[in-house]
Amino acid sequence: MRSDAENLLSRLGQNKFxxxxxxxxxxxxxxxxxxEALIRDPRIxxxxxxxxLDRDEAHSGAGSAGAGRPYPASAVPQSVAKADARTDGLxxxxxxxPLAGSAHEDxxxxxxxxxxxxxxxxx
Amino acid sequence: MPxxxxxxxxxGEGNSFVxxxxxxxxxxxxxxxxxxxxxxxxxxxxxxGLAPDQSLPDLEEEVIDQLTVGGVxxxxxxxxxxxxxxxxxxxxxxxxxxxxxxxxxxxxxxDTGLAQVLRRRARLHVCTLTPTAMSLAxxxxxxxxRALGEPERTTFVLNQLDExxxxxxxxxxxxxxxxxxxxxxxIHRDEAVNEAVGMLQTLxxxxxxxxxxxxxxxxxxxxxxxxxxxxxxxxxxxxxxxAKNEAA
Numbered sequence: 001m002r003s004d005a006e007n008l009l010s011r012l013g014q015n016k017f018x019x020x021x022x023x024x025x026x027x028x029x030x031x032x033x034x035x036e037a038l039i040r041d042p043r044i045x046x047x048x049x050x051x052x053l054d055r056d057e058a059h060s061g062a063g064s065a066g067a068g069r070p071y072p073a074s075a076v077p078q079s080v081a082k083a084d085a086r087t088d089g090l091x092x093x094x095x096x097x098p099l100a101g102s103a104h105e106d107x108x109x110x111x112x113x114x115x116x117x118x119x120x121x122x123x
Numbered sequence: 124m125p126x127x128x129x130x131x132x133x134x135g136e137g138n139s140f141v142x143x144x145x146x147x148x149x150x151x152x153x154x155x156x157x158x159x160x161x162x163x164x165x166x167x168x169x170x171x172g173l174a175p176d177q178s179l180p181d182l183e184e185e186v187i188d189q190l191t192v193g194g195v196x197x198x199x200x201x202x203x204x205x206x207x208x209x210x211x212x213x214x215x216x217x218x219x220x221x222x223x224x225x226x227x228x229x230x231x232x233x234d235t236g237l238a239q240v241l242r243r244r245a246r247l248h249v250c251t252l253t254p255t256a257m258s259l260a261x262x263x264x265x266x267x268x269r270a271l272g273e274p275e276r277t278t279f280v281l282n283q284l285d286e287x288x289x290x291x292x293x294x295x296x297x298x299x300x301x302x303x304x305x306x307x308x309x310i311h312r313d314e315a316v317n318e319a320v321g322m323l324q325t326l327x328x329x330x331x332x333x334x335x336x337x338x339x340x341x342x343x344x345x346x347x348x349x350x351x352x353x354x355x356x357x358x359x360x361x362x363x364x365x366a367k368n369e370a371a
Contacts, residue, residue, distance in 0.1 A: 029293050035259075
């Protein structure tokens with residue numbers, strides 16, 4: 001039982017409640033693009049070949065902020081690149097669909113696998 | 124060398140709160156503990172019920188009357204840590220991070236250089252995160268080019284968790300999967316933490332039944348266990364070296 005629920009019930013002197021935690025499952029989790037970006041980030045996966053980072057460099061702090069490394073072309077949102085051509089409001093230039101449908105499917109597939117593994121008792 | 128470094132990649136995550144709670148909890152477990160404020164903000168003392176005008180003795184200062192709260196010694200390491208020869212002194216063992224005393228260091232998020240120097244000598248690095256998008260976005264900066272799941276001495280605490288918020292629930296779920304055993308505790312958002320500082324009291328005194336305090340107890344027990352495990356590992360690693368030196 002969660003500590004705050006336990007404290008509340010004990011303060012109220014209630015013992016007639018049945019406690020159950022409803023946990024989100026992976027399949028219901030929102031497909032936040034940030035989560036996908038983190039999963040793919042080589043600095044999190046430790047894939048130095050992809051990151052182009054040497055461990056010593058990273059530990060000396062030189063690579064931690066990515067300073068001096070050019071942004072990959074794909075990191076520049078197309079909507080920003082086309083900003084000058086837009087006239088529909090100041091923030092209109094930020095409107096974009098940042099991820100392709102296939103990328104969403106990748107995350108959905110990963111979450112489904114995780115959910116299946118939880119259901120099977122492997123996680 | 125019982126140094127525990129509390130450092131987050133982003134400010135406002137509750138790093139000082141976690142450092143203070145760890146120091147107080149480890150002291151209650153019978154450890155000899157010094158809480159080291161290595162930040163310019165000087166905010167660690169607030170979680171010990173001290174007023175803003177109360178200054179902490181310097182780390183390197185010879186102090187006769189120690190400033191202790193609840194058995195925890197309080198020191199400021201800000202000045203010492205920004206001396207040019209700090210890293211060298213640390214390497215040479217001139218700083219008191221040996222022996223039985225547990226030092227819990229609160230390092231500012233922006234002070235990444237200091238955090239790296241200290242982490243090399245630390246028994247444990249405790250990284251506090253919050254279930255917010257901005258906090259998660261900082262994850263790649265913690266151990267660049269090193270997988271977060273690798274067996275390093277970095278552990279994570281999810282602070283200010285409010286499960287009534289959708290993103291927070293999903294972030295907690297995501298972090299549990301991403302970090303696995305490295306996520307050693309989660310602390311629920313609790314206004315009592317803020318109110319205790321406002322009352323110039325420790326959380327344990329102001330709100331002993333608070334949810335955050337109960338969560339903190341779990342964190343303390345986890346950290347104490349990890350430190351004990353690391354100490355045993357260090358002994359095992361040091362034994363062959365000692366035998367070799369003796370033979371030579």
